[in-house]
Amino acid sequence: MRAWLKTPSRTAISLFKIALFLLCLIPLTSMAWRFYTDSLGANPIEAITHGTGDWALRLLLASLTITPLRQVAGLPWLMRLRRMLGLYAFFYALLHFTTYLWLDQFFDWAGIAHDILKRPFITVGFAAFVLLVPLAATSFNAAIRALGGRKWQALHRSVYAIGILSVVHYWWLVKRDITQPAIYAFVLIVLLGARAWQREKERRRQLRATPLRRVIPINLQVK
Amino acid sequence: MLIRRPADLAPSEITPQEIYHQRRNFIRHAGSLALLGSATLTSGSALAAALNGIAPNKIPIEDKPTPRKDVISYNNYYEFGVEKEDPAHYAGTLKTRPWTVVVEGLCNKPRSFSIEELLKLAPLEERLYRMRCVEGWSMVIPWEGFPLSALLRAVQPQGSAKYVAFSTLADSKMMPGIKYPILQWPYTEGLRMDEAMHPLAILAVGLYGEELLPQNGAPIRLVVPWKYGFKSAKSIVRIRLQEAMPATAWAVANPKEYGFYSNVNPEVDHPRWSQATERRIGEFSKRKTLMFNGYADQVASLYTGMDLKKNF
Numbered sequence: 001m002r003a004w005l006k007t008p009s010r011t012a013i014s015l016f017k018i019a020l021f022l023l024c025l026i027p028l029t030s031m032a033w034r035f036y037t038d039s040l041g042a043n044p045i046e047a048i049t050h051g052t053g054d055w056a057l058r059l060l061l062a063s064l065t066i067t068p069l070r071q072v073a074g075l076p077w078l079m080r081l082r083r084m085l086g087l088y089a090f091f092y093a094l095l096h097f098t099t100y101l102w103l104d105q106f107f108d109w110a111g112i113a114h115d116i117l118k119r120p121f122i123t124v125g126f127a128a129f130v131l132l133v134p135l136a137a138t139s140f141n142a143a144i145r146a147l148g149g150r151k152w153q154a155l156h157r158s159v160y161a162i163g164i165l166s167v168v169h170y171w172w173l174v175k176r177d178i179t180q181p182a183i184y185a186f187v188l189i190v191l192l193g194a195r196a197w198q199r200e201k202e203r204r205r206q207l208r209a210t211p212l213r214r215v216i217p218i219n220l221q222v223k
Numbered sequence: 224m225l226i227r228r229p230a231d232l233a234p235s236e237i238t239p240q241e242i243y244h245q246r247r248n249f250i251r252h253a254g255s256l257a258l259l260g261s262a263t264l265t266s267g268s269a270l271a272a273a274l275n276g277i278a279p280n281k282i283p284i285e286d287k288p289t290p291r292k293d294v295i296s297y298n299n300y301y302e303f304g305v306e307k308e309d310p311a312h313y314a315g316t317l318k319t320r321p322w323t324v325v326v327e328g329l330c331n332k333p334r335s336f337s338i339e340e341l342l343k344l345a346p347l348e349e350r351l352y353r354m355r356c357v358e359g360w361s362m363v364i365p366w367e368g369f370p371l372s373a374l375l376r377a378v379q380p381q382g383s384a385k386y387v388a389f390s391t392l393a394d395s396k397m398m399p400g401i402k403y404p405i406l407q408w409p410y411t412e413g414l415r416m417d418e419a420m421h422p423l424a425i426l427a428v429g430l431y432g433e434e435l436l437p438q439n440g441a442p443i444r445l446v447v448p449w450k451y452g453f454k455s456a457k458s459i460v461r462i463r464l465q466e467a468m469p470a471t472a473w474a475v476a477n478p479k480e481y482g483f484y485s486n487v488n489p490e491v492d493h494p495r496w497s498q499a500t501e502r503r504i505g506e507f508s509k510r511k512t513l514m515f516n517g518y519a520d521q522v523a524s525l526y527t528g529m530d531l532k533k534n535f
Contacts, residue, residue, distance in 0.1 A: 041308065042289075042297030042504045043360055106508065111497075119495060172495065175358065176476060177305040177405050 121172035128165035314437035328464035367429030388469035413469030487516035
């Protein structure tokens, strides 16, 4: 059982991916079904706006969970699920943005431009979405090869900023009770904190591995 | 404006037919339930009798009423939780009998009124009012109630009374939301004396021909249709006439975003969102928000010469 979990076969990974693909579709099908059966409550457009936004943020945080989880649990294959989670986060963000453009603003471009410029919570939400576009656009293997691993990774580090902007977007829109955005903020802090901690650990390990360098000033090390 | 209604508008066009039938059923039900002998239901039937006497023709607007199911399931009532569906889920615990409303402060005859006394204070009237929430959505609600001025006159306000403060029940046993310091409890609201005496300002006891449900502010609530919804305090237990402007719940919580007046005004945006348009519950497209929620003809004179951007 444990070995199976540590190094699953190609087939097992494929099955995991299919399962995850279907799992991530559940919020959308559920919303579509409730829209169709008129059970989204009194304000269905608000329910769709909030639902798509919630799932964009949840899936973004889920994609950010992969790296620390695979390190802590020692399950390197989890990495193979990350792209799908990231793309689904983008998919729900796109639905969220489309809902705003269409159902909320009815393509009133002047009103939309005004919102983006004048309403801070829209500004940060829009910025998060814009930053997410190039990440989605470079998520396939050919793009990674074309950019080169290093550049690709540097580009995709903007996901940290996107995470922060998304939580701020949520935080600034709530009227009074900040419990929900605070929960997302906490999760994001843990996920980013785990990375900082991992980095620090790695730095120390490298320092230990090369004891001589310890006496060499840092600025020389750069070369 | 208030009493007049286009002659060609049949009552059946205003209140959906099934609601009319429900209303009759409600009255029958209230009667039969009263046989069980509980005090609550007995007074319920007293209300039913009172509601039965209303001619449903005092309708000032032609907007289509929002379906009852939406009016009773999509509410802001933070004492029962901050989600829109929370009040409908949790407000069932609210005991609305016995109920007293204390009216005190700068008046010659301060006293407390039982809910039964309030129901008999003035003839109940049906008022179909627009309700515009500060969040940007709106409804059209058929209330039953009586003018707030009737109650205030009964206690004989003194000349020094400039404002009226309203307090909502704050009972942590019946109201789970009281545990969280989201707003200052008890919820307080206020009106200037002339606003409170305005004939459009009512105390509502019924909705869609039935006794008010807890999520809508049972057993008695304020309805001030030209102001954002949060001004219309629910489940009122205390009314105080005073000289100083009352510190109202939302203005205390966030003075930059919510003012004392909070009149519906499409030209004065909430700092974080536009108030120019609104989503009428049940409609697909947004509609333009009207000055004073469409009651400018009746109430604009209350604010002559005031800078409404400053006094938001």
